[in-house]
Amino acid sequence: MSQLIDGKLISAQVKEQVAKEVVSLKQQGISVGLAVVLVGDDPASKIYVGNKHRTCEALGIASHQYLLAASTTQQELLELVSQLNQDPAVNGILVQLPLPKHIDETTILNAIDPSKDVDAFHPVNVGKIMIGNFDLLPCTPAGIMDLIDATGVEISGKRCVVVGRSNIVGKPMAMLLLHENGTVTVCHSRTKNLQQICRRADILVAAVGKAKFVTADMVKPGAAVIDVGMNRDEAGKLCGDVDFEAVEPVAGYITPVPGGVGPMTIAMLMQNTLMAAKLQNG
Ligand code: GUN
Numbered sequence: 001m002s003q004l005i006d007g008k009l010i011s012a013q014v015k016e017q018v019a020k021e022v023v024s025l026k027q028q029g030i031s032v033g034l035a036v037v038l039v040g041d042d043p044a045s046k047i048y049v050g051n052k053h054r055t056c057e058a059l060g061i062a063s064h065q066y067l068l069a070a071s072t073t074q075q076e077l078l079e080l081v082s083q084l085n086q087d088p089a090v091n092g093i094l095v096q097l098p099l100p101k102h103i104d105e106t107t108i109l110n111a112i113d114p115s116k117d118v119d120a121f122h123p124v125n126v127g128k129i130m131i132g133n134f135d136l137l138p139c140t141p142a143g144i145m146d147l148i149d150a151t152g153v154e155i156s157g158k159r160c161v162v163v164g165r166s167n168i169v170g171k172p173m174a175m176l177l178l179h180e181n182g183t184v185t186v187c188h189s190r191t192k193n194l195q196q197i198c199r200r201a202d203i204l205v206a207a208v209g210k211a212k213f214v215t216a217d218m219v220k221p222g223a224a225v226i227d228v229g230m231n232r233d234e235a236g237k238l239c240g241d242v243d244f245e246a247v248e249p250v251a252g253y254i255t256p257v258p259g260g261v262g263p264m265t266i267a268m269l270m271q272n273t274l275m276a277a278k279l280q281n282g
Helices: 007-027 043-059 074-086 105-111 123-131 139-151 170-179 194-199 261-280
Strands: 033-039 062-068 092-095 159-163 183-187 203-206 224-227
Touching (some): 007 139, 007 261, 033 043, 033 261, 043 062, 074 105, 123 170, 139 170, 139 224, 159 170, 159 194, 170 183, 170 203, 183 194
Parallel strands (some): 033 062, 159 183
């Protein structure tokens, strides 16, 4: 039997703290604002953007939503980003990914002012994370660090295995664990002996995007298992990258899906927006 890591509860605590600080900034005459840009009508993206909007409103953060047609050109989107970069009421800018195929994601992400880049996707912020001198953290890995912290499991000196090497999760996750003195291994689709490597992990982070990819034989008894996945199983039921039923009796700590990493990501976005507002106001 493992202990559940309650992302809903921990994210609620983070959001409560953010809301308090937003009030305190307002008392100093500083308002906090987040601009979220969605191009097109991808159903999943619409849900994510709606959640961000509602969370902003609940925490007293001004939500500036831009819901643009799928036919929006790259130039039009660049012009909007430029306008948001210059708008003092906007402290954070998030362009929801994926973008339609005719728009180059890198061009758009690189156009966002790094000090307003609440996703921490701009090369300046990615570089700062690499060095360990960062203000804005990538939301999902930052949320995972809080979840690990909540277990009380010490990262320093531990074997940490990250499965997945995406720019959004796997790579920055590995860096954050390394900064906390973990001994970090990053696995990916070409990794040999994946099962043995995962089985040595004290802290295992699964970010592969494949339903129930991590099975019980890949988990060290007592390990902390963090599941970043958001997939559908054969029956259409929401599930993670970890085979929860099989792994739960083996692990020491485990995040559920839903209710684990997901709620943390949005809480960290709010925390980043607050941090951006503080930095921009000295
Ligand atoms: N689409 C899915 N996840 C993310 C995210 O973390 N940031 C942005 N901008 N788009 C996403």
